[in-house]
Each structure stands twice: as C-alpha cells, then as structure tokens.
Amino acid sequence: MIPPRSVTIVGASLAGLRAAETLRREGYDGSITMIGDEPHLPYDRPPLSKQILSGEWPPERSGLTSAEALADAGIELLTSKRAIGFDLATRQLEFGDGGTLVVDGLILATGARCRRLRATDHLAGVHVLRGLDDVEGLRRELDTGPSRVVVVGAGFIGAEVAATVRTAGFEVTLVEAEATPLARVLGSEIGEVCAEIHRDHGVDLRTGVGVVSVEGSRRVESVGLSDGSRVAADILVVGIGVVPNTEWLEDSGLTIDNGVVCDQTSLAAPGVVAAGDVARWPNPRFNEVMRVEHWDNAVEQGAHAARRLLVDDSAAVAFAPVPWFWSDQYDRKIQMAGRGRPGDEMHLATGSFAERRFAVLYGRAGRLVGVVGFNRPRHVMRYKSMIEDGVSFENAVSADV
Amino acid sequence: MGGGPDKKGVPMKIVVDYDLCESNAICMQILPEVFEVRDDDFLYVLDESPAEELRPKVEECVNRCPKQAISIEG
Numbered sequence: 001m002i003p004p005r006s007v008t009i010v011g012a013s014l015a016g017l018r019a020a021e022t023l024r025r026e027g028y029d030g031s032i033t034m035i036g037d038e039p040h041l042p043y044d045r046p047p048l049s050k051q052i053l054s055g056e057w058p059p060e061r062s063g064l065t066s067a068e069a070l071a072d073a074g075i076e077l078l079t080s081k082r083a084i085g086f087d088l089a090t091r092q093l094e095f096g097d098g099g100t101l102v103v104d105g106l107i108l109a110t111g112a113r114c115r116r117l118r119a120t121d122h123l124a125g126v127h128v129l130r131g132l133d134d135v136e137g138l139r140r141e142l143d144t145g146p147s148r149v150v151v152v153g154a155g156f157i158g159a160e161v162a163a164t165v166r167t168a169g170f171e172v173t174l175v176e177a178e179a180t181p182l183a184r185v186l187g188s189e190i191g192e193v194c195a196e197i198h199r200d201h202g203v204d205l206r207t208g209v210g211v212v213s214v215e216g217s218r219r220v221e222s223v224g225l226s227d228g229s230r231v232a233a234d235i236l237v238v239g240i241g242v243v244p245n246t247e248w249l250e251d252s253g254l255t256i257d258n259g260v261v262c263d264q265t266s267l268a269a270p271g272v273v274a275a276g277d278v279a280r281w282p283n284p285r286f287n288e289v290m291r292v293e294h295w296d297n298a299v300e301q302g303a304h305a306a307r308r309l310l311v312d313d314s315a316a317v318a319f320a321p322v323p324w325f326w327s328d329q330y331d332r333k334i335q336m337a338g339r340g341r342p343g344d345e346m347h348l349a350t351g352s353f354a355e356r357r358f359a360v361l362y363g364r365a366g367r368l369v370g371v372v373g374f375n376r377p378r379h380v381m382r383y384k385s386m387i388e389d390g391v392s393f394e395n396a397v398s399a400d401v
Numbered sequence: 402m403g404g405g406p407d408k409k410g411v412p413m414k415i416v417v418d419y420d421l422c423e424s425n426a427i428c429m430q431i432l433p434e435v436f437e438v439r440d441d442d443f444l445y446v447l448d449e450s451p452a453e454e455l456r457p458k459v460e461e462c463v464n465r466c467p468k469q470a471i472s473i474e475g
C-alpha cells in the first residue's frame with residue numbers, strides 16, 4: 001500500500017481532529033491539513049448544553065486541543081474556510097473564498113447542523129444550540145434578564161437545555177410533539193420517567209403538542225401550540241434534531257443519502273472516508289445501516305477512518321461499534337449503549353423506575369442488543385461489553401453484574 | 402497527544418482529575434483491570450502504574466473519556 005501523499009480533512013471538530021491525531025499516532029508522515037468553517041480551534045460540544053450554558057465553565061474550557069499541540073503534531077488547521085464543492089473525478093475541493101485544492105487522501109467530517117423552525121429567522125430571541133457562538137448568544141440573552149424560556153423538542157439536547165436553564169432559575173416550558181418524551185428512543189415507560197423528572201424540577205412540560213406559530217415583531221413574544229394554547233416566551237430554544245452537512249457534496253460523485261454513504265470500512269470512494277455525525281455506513285454487528293450522532297462515535301469513527309486511509313482494501317476492517325451515548329440532566333446521568341428500541345423485549349436488570357436509578361436491557365431475536373441506564377454507569381458498561389461479545393438475552397438477564 | 406515518548410524504566414502514572422470525572426465508565430469498559438466504577442458511582446483506579454504493554458489501552462481511555470479527565474504522566 002502506498003499511503004496518500006497528503007491527507008485533507010474537511011470539518012475541524014471532534015471526528016476530524018481525532019482522525020488527524022490518529023494518522024500521526026499510526027506513524028503517517030505526509031502532510032495533514034484540517035479545514036473548518038468555524039473561526040475556533042476544535043472544541044467539544046457536550047459541555048455547551050451543560051457546563052458552559054450554566055456558566056460553570058468559561059467557553060475556553062471546551063477546547064479539544066491547542067495551536068501548539070497541532071503545530072507539534074504537524075497538523076495544519078485552516079479556520080473560517082468553508083468547502084462548497086468537491087469533484088471526485090478531479091479530486092478538487094472548492095471553497096467559499098474562491099480557492100481550490102486538489103487532494104489525495106480525504107476525510108469528510110462536516111458533522112451536522114440544527115434543524116430550524118420555519119419563518120423565525122427575522123425574530124431575535126430564537127436560538128438553536130450547536131456551536132460555541134450559539135451558546136454565547138443564548139447566554140448573553142439569559143444574562144440580560146428575560147426570564148421565560150420555551151424549549152421546543154424534548155430530545156436529548158432540548159432536555160439538557162431545559163434542565164440547565166431551569167436549574168439556573170428560569171421559568172421553562174418544554175414542548176414535545178410526542179405523547180411522551182424520548183418514547184421513540186427509550187420506550188414510553190422510560191420516557192415517562194424523563195417526563196416526571198422535568199416536572200419535579202418545575203418545568204412546565206407540554207406533550208403531544210406541536211408549535212404552530214411563533215409571534216413577535218422584532219423579538220419572539222409568544223409561541224402558539226397545536227392545542228390552541230399560547231405560551232409567553234422571551235427566549236425560544238429550538239431542539240428539533242439535526243441534519244448532516246452534505247449539501248456541498250451533492251454533485252461530488254459520492255453517494256449522499258441522509259449522510260455520506262460509506263461501505264462497512266468507512267470508505268466512501270477510493271481514498272475518501274467519512275466519520276462522525278455526517279457518515280452513514282452498514283454496521284455489520286447490528287446488520288443495520290446507521291448514522292450515529294454521538295460523541296464516542298465521532299471519536300471512534302474518526303480514528304477508524306484515518307486508519308482506513310492507510311491500508312489496502314484487502315487489509316481494511318469493518319467499523320462495527322456498539323454505539324454509546326450519555327446525557328446529563330439535573331442529577332441524572334442517562335446512558336445508552338447498543339440499538340435497543342421500543343418493541344424489543346425489555347428487562348429491568350437493576351434498580352427501579354421509582355427511584356429513577358436503574359438499568360434496562362433490550363433483547364431482540366434472542367440477543368442482547370441494548371441497555372439504558374439512569375445513574376448506573378457500571379451496569380451500562382458491563383452490558384455494553386456483553387453486547388460486544390454477542391451474549392444472548394437470556395444469559396444477559398441472568399448474569400450477575 | 403497520548404503518552405509521549407517511552408521513557409525506558411520510568412513507569413507511566415495514570416492521573417484522574419476527579420473534578421472532571423463524571424463516572425461515565427468508558428475507561429472501565431476498555432481496561433477493567435485498571436479502572437473500576439463501583440455502585441457508589443465513583444471511579445476507582447485499581448492500578449495507577451500498569452504494565453507498559455497496557456499503554457495503548459490507557460491511551461485509548463485518555464482519548465475516549467468524554468470529560469478528558471484522564472492523563473498519563475511518564
């Protein structure tokens with residue numbers, strides 16, 4: 001195998017950085033250029049909805065690396081530079097500033113961005129939370145007094161924002177279209193536990209209702225809901241999911257379908273790999289084509305994709321992780337591993353819903369496929385190992401953990 | 402990143418910043434002989450200076466800790 005003469009990474013965040021670091025750790029000595037459209041050095045997103053939104057951490061603490069560390073590793077970083085096109089045939093990248101670059105090895109790590117509510121762009125006080133600039137904008141408004149916060153979407157990000165802002169003393173209304181928050185991910189029983197946790201902390205949780213209008217002249221003033229009610233709002237935070245950043249690759253010759261489509265090994269085309277929130281690939285462990293929006297996946301797939309660029313097709317290995325995720329809300333640490341889903345066989349392995357400290361196992365076709373824990377990190381990890389080992393559901397249920 | 406150059410004879414030392422650690426337990430899954438999260442939800446380092454051949458695994462723990470709470474000295 002002749003390694004690529006150079007490696008270019010588009011997207012300078014978690015997956016891109018871990019890919020660059022892995023190339024060096026594997027002894028790659030060609031040039032590495034990482035290109036990102038944000039003005040910042042790579043930083044970590046999970047603290048944005050937690051410690052940085054709460055003010056517990058200054059924004060700088062989210063940094064994932066330093067200019068010195070990048071220079072020491074021989075990783076060139078170009079910031080505030082946006083890729084707007086790529087042509088697989090000529091291997092040419094095109095940039096928003098008019099520049100072009102012909103690449104050899106290419107790592108696509110452009111992540112995802114937040115969905116927005118239609119027709120709210122003209123209103124001040126409407127926020128999404130994806131980047132440092134978003135959290136700073138939101139914090140600035142929270143600091144200057146307006147106190148009624150409406151969060152749309154009780155998925156993980158929305159729930160974390162509601163928890164953090166409520167803990168800071170603001171009035172919070174959390175609006176969720178489903179009858180139970182997270183029911184489609186965790187099942188309605190566990191979703192109900194999430195709902196109770198919010199309500200116990202004084203969040204006004206409205207479920208089974210959608211947002212039908214957002215009113216205000218210059219600033220948001222209120223939100224109209226599908227049950228006919230209206231909620232006053234000084235700040236509106238929209239947490240209704242993300243979409244992968246692939247528009248710039250539409251005409252590239254790569255396959256784009258809810259992400260950059262890769263083979264099992266993370267390869268999208270010869271010499272082109274993708275990783276993190278933007279990548280979709282068939283995970284042989286679950287026999288499922290997936291795109292995973294989790295921190296650990298960006299780390300692992302970033303590293304995997306980098307190694308993939310350095311080996312022949314014959315030596316390439318499949319990327320077959322057990323996806324794993326955590327979310328911190330109030331004093332609860334929610335963790336999920338595997339691919340459990342409503343409809344699976346479920347078993348309460350430890351604890352109880354009443355004490356909100358438990359681990360639930362998910363079984364499908366006789367196999368342990370998932371685990372969800374509330375303040376049970378040890379159990380989640382033990383069962384995650386069992387999922388990796390292909391343990392049967394029956395054996396997992398009877399295991400002594 | 403990682404452990405830096407091997408210093409022959411100087412054992413590595415694992416340092417956990419407990420102000421950062423939130424017991425996600427990913428390290429325990431990677432290296433249960435070194436890291437253990439117990440039922441009290443706290444992380445215990447069972448072996449601060451594990452054998453040199455475990456270095457790659459320890460480095461994986463450093464990289465995969467969501468809180469960047471683990472580092473290696475030496």
Ligand SMILES: Cc1cc2nc3c(=O)[nH]c(=O)nc-3n(C[C@H](O)[C@H](O)[C@H](O)COP(=O)(O)OP(=O)(O)OC[C@H]3O[C@@H](n4cnc5c(N)ncnc54)[C@H](O)[C@@H]3O)c2cc1C
Nearest residue numbers: 011013014015037045046083110111112276277293294295
């Ligand atoms: C507020 C928040 C909290 C989170 N909390 C958790 C958590 O508790 N647990 C968990 O497991 N996960 C969490 N996540 C998810 C986790 O942060 C993501 O999975 C991870 O950031 C994905 O990394 P990535 O590098 O693939 O993509 P991203 O982090 O999205 O990075 C992609 C980068 O590419 C840049 N880019 C995009 N398009 C272009 C272009 N055309 N040209 C140049 N650059 C471009 C983007 O600006 C961005 O900098 C959270 C995410 C957010 C936003």
